[in-house]
Amino acid sequence: MARQLERTRSGHPVLRKAAATLIVVAAAVLVFHVIAGLVVAVFWVVAVIAVIVAVIWAAKELL
Numbered sequence: 001m002a003r004q005l006e007r008t009r010s011g012h013p014v015l016r017k018a019a020a021t022l023i024v025v026a027a028a029v030l031v032f033h034v035i036a037g038l039v040v041a042v043f044w045v046v047a048v049i050a051v052i053v054a055v056i057w058a059a060k061e062l063l
Helices: 002-008 013-062
Strands: none
Touching: none
8 A cells, every 4th residue: 555655646856856946936036025025115114204304304494
């Protein structure tokens, strides 16, 4: 019975490794994309806060 299970689990090792590599690369690209998006979001929040602070400072200086 065990030998029959081993035979049905067969597949080309090269194709299995290629598929695994493709999945790992796709996951890495997805993680990179998410991290890059978070970095950009944080940058924009900081930029907006800096602009608000600059406008408040300029308004105080002019008045």
